Amino acid sequence: MGKNTKRNKKTKQQLQQQQSPPQQNGVTASASGTASEDFEDQQAASSLPSLNAKKRSQLNKLIDELLDLVEKQPANPNEEWKQYEQLQQLLKQIMIVEEPLSQAVCPQITDHPDDQSRLAKVEAFSAWAKDGGVHSEGLEIAIFPGYQLGLRANRPLAKEELVLSVPRKLIFSEENNSDCRLFGKMTQATHLNLAYDLLIEKIRGEFSEWRPYIDVLPAKYSTVLYFTTKQMERLRGTAACSLALRQCRVIAKQYAFLYRYAHTLAESSTGNRSHPGERGLFFTQRGLCYKLYRWAVSTVMTRQNLVPSEKQEAQDSPKFISALIPYWDMANHRPGKITSFYAAVSRQLECTAQEAVAAGEQFFIYYGDRSNTDLLVHNGFVDVNNLKDYVNIRVGLSPTDALAAKRASILDKLNIRHTAELRVLPAPDFISKELLAFVRVFKMSAEQLDHWCSDLERAGDLLHIDCALETDHETRTWQFLEDRLKLLLAVFDKEMREADEVKELSQLQLKDGASLGQEIELMLLLYRRLERSILAGALQYAQEHRKV
Numbered sequence: 001m002g003k004n005t006k007r008n009k010k011t012k013q014q015l016q017q018q019q020s021p022p023q024q025n026g027v028t029a030s031a032s033g034t035a036s037e038d039f040e041d042q043q044a045a046s047s048l049p050s051l052n053a054k055k056r057s058q059l060n061k062l063i064d065e066l067l068d069l070v071e072k073q074p075a076n077p078n079e080e081w082k083q084y085e086q087l088q089q090l091l092k093q094i095m096i097v098e099e100p101l102s103q104a105v106c107p108q109i110t111d112h113p114d115d116q117s118r119l120a121k122v123e124a125f126s127a128w129a130k131d132g133g134v135h136s137e138g139l140e141i142a143i144f145p146g147y148q149l150g151l152r153a154n155r156p157l158a159k160e161e162l163v164l165s166v167p168r169k170l171i172f173s174e175e176n177n178s179d180c181r182l183f184g185k186m187t188q189a190t191h192l193n194l195a196y197d198l199l200i201e202k203i204r205g206e207f208s209e210w211r212p213y214i215d216v217l218p219a220k221y222s223t224v225l226y227f228t229t230k231q232m233e234r235l236r237g238t239a240a241c242s243l244a245l246r247q248c249r250v251i252a253k254q255y256a257f258l259y260r261y262a263h264t265l266a267e268s269s270t271g272n273r274s275h276p277g278e279r280g281l282f283f284t285q286r287g288l289c290y291k292l293y294r295w296a297v298s299t300v301m302t303r304q305n306l307v308p309s310e311k312q313e314a315q316d317s318p319k320f321i322s323a324l325i326p327y328w329d330m331a332n333h334r335p336g337k338i339t340s341f342y343a344a345v346s347r348q349l350e351c352t353a354q355e356a357v358a359a360g361e362q363f364f365i366y367y368g369d370r371s372n373t374d375l376l377v378h379n380g381f382v383d384v385n386n387l388k389d390y391v392n393i394r395v396g397l398s399p400t401d402a403l404a405a406k407r408a409s410i411l412d413k414l415n416i417r418h419t420a421e422l423r424v425l426p427a428p429d430f431i432s433k434e435l436l437a438f439v440r441v442f443k444m445s446a447e448q449l450d451h452w453c454s455d456l457e458r459a460g461d462l463l464h465i466d467c468a469l470e471t472d473h474e475t476r477t478w479q480f481l482e483d484r485l486k487l488l489l490a491v492f493d494k495e496m497r498e499a500d501e502v503k504e505l506s507q508l509q510l511k512d513g514a515s516l517g518q519e520i521e522l523m524l525l526l527y528r529r530l531e532r533s534i535l536a537g538a539l540q541y542a543q544e545h546r547k548v
């Protein structure tokens with residue numbers, strides 16, 4: 001891999017034969033890069049349209065408006081929703097102005113699945129991966145309806161057999177050799193660095209050494225960043241809504257910062273390699289647009305894994321960085337156990353089979369314990385067989401409660417925050433022990449609080465379902481849970497009745513060759529059904545307990 005791929009050599013030779021300018025814009029090639037690499041950068045940038053001054057000033061204004069909007073912290077769900085609607089309007093206008101640019105840097109975005117066009121690039125990608133040292137002999141990439149692409153066993157695979165390895169040099173991370181990195185002065189988290197790096201490679205197009213990999217990535221995702229306002233409306237009243245809206249806000253804000261840095265704060269860049277970050281800035285100034293940022297962030301969100309950093313001192317505690325792992329990231333998820341690990345000695349990601357797989361069957365990996373809320377917001381799918389699902393509900397002590405300090409001291413002992421998101425679970429547990437303990441503390445009378453505060457060492461008993469408590473206290477606890485769950489379910493019904501959900505779901509499930517929009521709608525309906533069923537199960541459980 002790296003700079004010596006056959007493909008890249010060929011491109012460079014061809015370019016040198018065609019023209020040989022070791023200078024661009026009066027800048028000689030720097031010590032850290034070759035003349036042909038600098039020339040390639042100029043070539044890559046020259047195919048991008050530039051926006052005229054009028055459009056640029058329109059965009060600058062829209063970005064300022066966007067930043068003003070997202071700076072405001074919404075006080076309640078209604079304000080949050082209004083802010084989201086305004087944000088969508090602004091992003092729409094931004095995307096219209098940026099259209100010529102987004103056509104050039106992320107073309108082929110239609111609402112139709114791009115599985116076939118991706119599959120057409122798989123042969124070149126597989127050859128590139130093999131050349132780079134990927135071992136995947138028992139697997140091949142194929143289309144699986146409902147999953148887009150995935151991995152198929154081309155021979156029987158034994159349980160625990162090592163089926164896939166990807167060497168470090170083919171793992172895409174902020175630690176790959178590139179002088180595009182270190183963008184600006186933004187203190188970024190590792191996944192942001194990765195998204196940024198990917199964005200640069202995408203802009204470099206045919207000149208990127210990662211092109212065969214980028215070519216097989218989806219052109220569009222079903223993450224919340226791609227939802228229409230109407231689709232997002234389906235999440236209103238669910239536990240995922242606020243998270244999803246926050247995600248849209250945060251990504252828009254990151255985009256606006258990146259834009260502002262590139263277009264209003266930084267000087268125009270020639271891409272000179274002797275200055276850290278210059279090449280990154282050079283490409284950002286020429287190719288950044290919201291559609292591209294959304295794509296890069298969604299690629300990272302849905303496909304990243306953590307690998308240990310190799311740029312740290314031996315005595316440091318291990319640091320992990322976000323990475324994209326070509327080929328491995330074609331594997332879809334199924335409940336089970338994690339079977340992918342980074343082997344530090346051989347410097348490669350190794351993946352074993354979590355179960356025996358017959359030839360022709362899909363090979364799955366387990367992505368880890370995640371609720372469907374988390375999967376929906378960050379991975380763009382839900383798992384109907386999720387054994388680790390839960391629904392978070394928000395509870396908090398009231399600042400006007402005269403007994404709040406005493407309640408807080410018991411919660412502190414239990415390591416439960418005074419305002420917290422606590423879990424409602426599927427059968428057979430229904431109510432997490434933290435949620436039960438919180439409500440028990442919340443519903444204690446003054447005497448009961450004095451009793452429990454006098455012996456805080458016993459506080460842990462409150463986590464147990466059969467903790468001996470006075471009947472009226474238990475009744476108040478379960479009544480609170482019942483009322484709260486009823487309220488949540490009533491909001492569900494207000495947004496969309498259960499019968500309508502079932503009807504729409506069955507209509508969508510019948511459709512073949514669904515568009516991305518329909519797949520998102522199906523996912524949203526499934527999500528609602530799964531969350532509703534957890535809440536309804538817990539409600540029944542709470543009602544039974546209250547009566548005991």
Ligand SMILES: C[S@@+](CC[C@H](N)C(=O)[O-])C[C@H]1O[C@@H](n2cnc3c(N)ncnc32)[C@H](O)[C@@H]1O
Nearest residue numbers: 147148149302303329330331332333379380381
């Ligand atoms: C790491 S990628 C796997 C490869 C991907 N299917 C592709 O076409 O490139 C993760 C994405 O695959 C899809 N996916 C993975 N597991 C899934 C599942 N159990 N059900 C539905 N979609 C799934 C989701 O779109 C998810 O964001």
